Amino acid sequence: MALNRNLQKLFNIAQKSERLGIGLMSGTSLDGLDIALCRFTGHGMQTQFELLNFTTIPYDEHFKGEVRQVFAKRQADIEKLTLLNAYIGGYHADLILQALEQWQIKPTEVDYIASHGQTIYHAPERQHLQPGYPNATLQIGDGDHIAVKAGIITISDFRQKHIAGGGEGAPLALYGDVLLGSKAGENRLLLNIGGIANATWLPDSQNLNEVFSTDIGPGNTMIDAACKKYFDKPFDKEGEIARSGTVNQNLLNALLQHPFFHQKLPKTTGPEVFNLALAEKTITDSGIGSVSPADLIATLTAFTGSSIVQFVNSYVSTYVNIYASGGGASNPVVMAYLKQHLPKANISNTSALGINPDAKEAILFALLGNEALVGEPIAIGTNPAVLMGKFGFPY
Known part of the structure; x- marks a missing residue:
């Protein structure tokens, strides 16, 4: 039986000698969306990368105000949180398309997007102290909305696998720091x-x-x-x-x-x-x-x-x-x-x-996307040996 076209495309990307990926980072400072376009060859300790383009598109005050309504709050409007999950995904897709147009690159030339999402609440056990509940974290900006609107396979929600494997969901910079630094x-x-x-x-x-x-x-x-x-x-x-x-x-x-x-x-x-x-x-x-x-x-x-x-x-x-x-x-x-x-x-x-300090976190998520496609789990210190990220397809 043949693979469906989404899986066939994913398979084809994984077989390429080099991959073009976009890394996204939207941090707790809410400055804007970091967008890094990178070319990768290899994986693991043999990873080689080149930063082709980078930009930070600032968030306007209205957007910041919307996110702050639910950001780092133990109690928040659940409807607003639900709406923002979809809205941020679509908004980030718009910003990606804006950057690609500025760089004169067609979306069809990009193999994947790796999106960190917008952290809303981080709650490791040491912090929440609620018996019976595990480490937890929440990033919104749904990957499917990015994938469909941008027309590019999107890998997202990286932190959940780290927690499922026994970690706290952060800092994920560890994996890229080891491979590149x-x-x-x-x-x-x-x-x-x-x-x-x-x-x-x-x-x-x-x-x-x-x-x-x-x-x-x-x-x-x-x-x-x-x-x-x-x-x-x-x-x-x-x-x-x-x-x-x-x-x-x-x-x-x-x-x-x-x-x-x-x-x-x-x-x-x-x-x-x-x-x-x-x-x-x-x-x-x-x-x-x-x-x-x-x-x-x-x-x-x-x-x-x-x-x-x-x-x-x-x-x-x-x-x-x-x-x-x-x-x-x-x-x-x-x-x-x-x-x-x-x-x-x-x-x-x-x-x-050789790593742009402003682009570093966006580069590292692009790298995690490359690992999700072609890598193998790597045991580093006490961190879980897992491949992170969930795949969203454009159709």
């Missing part, structure tokens, strides 16, 4: 400072049993929230607000006592934990008194830097090459803090590895 003879830490900061430790031995990836703590999420509330700005451009303020050391010390920092690795977290309400509650509970908006942002910026420094000093060789990516890697105040407090580390960004 390892180097014998060099201790590397691939540090991503997005809404949440996470890192992958790549030892010079290239022993996969020694590799680990973990969330560290807050990245930009608390800084961005304070900028939005007090300055009506989406983020602290060039760290200008942080520079204008003074770090409140008492507040910083109190924030660093959060129980998350004492939990064993690997671990995950999200804006459900590290948010502006946490900072405001810490100010009240610690009896610190009033903290000016500029001082608050200066302190939250130092909080991001301090939690990363604390992590490196506790778990990683201080003689390490750190390659940063994500929005925080473009914040000169955060980067200066790391260089000042980690003097033995060599700190740069992932462009030194």
Whole structure:
């Protein structure tokens, strides 16, 4: 019996010597949709890739407002959540088609789309503490809607398989970091400072049993929230607000006592934990008194830097090459803090590895899509050896 045309197309793509894939990343900062067009050959440790095009299409304030109604909230309007699941899928498809038109590439030339989706709630067991319930996470922006509207096979909802295999659903950067970032003879830490900061430790031995990836703590999420509330700005451009303020050391010390920092690795977290309400509650509970908006942002910026420094000093060789990516890697105040407090580390960004630091997460999801098509499960440290992603077909 012949395969139906969807499965036949999938089979044909898997048999190709090289594949053209689009990786999508929409992070907790809600800046916009990262779209990376990549060419892949091979799989696993033999993966080779080329970034052909990259763009970030900003979200408008209306869209951000719609998502924020259900984002990182224990209670939300279930109808709005249902509507957004379909709407975001179609919206992302529109943005992909817009990018392809700009790049003068036909959708029929693209083999697949790998979509992270929009995280709405992340709830590992260590966080929700509800007996009998497993690790859980929810990303919306349905892959079938992307596939049908864009006319391209779409692989999505990657985090669920990681959880089903015994993980926490994050950080998934681990797999791409290992395949694209390892180097014998060099201790590397691939540090991503997005809404949440996470890192992958790549030892010079290239022993996969020694590799680990973990969330560290807050990245930009608390800084961005304070900028939005007090300055009506989406983020602290060039760290200008942080520079204008003074770090409140008492507040910083109190924030660093959060129980998350004492939990064993690997671990995950999200804006459900590290948010502006946490900072405001810490100010009240610690009896610190009033903290000016500029001082608050200066302190939250130092909080991001301090939690990363604390992590490196506790778990990683201080003689390490750190390659940063994500929005925080473009914040000169955060980067200066790391260089000042980690003097033995060599700190740069992932462009030194041939990976655009702004595109890195979108590239990594394109890579996970390539693995879903032609790879085999890889055991890395304590992470589940699984292939991730669900396939959505255009017809």
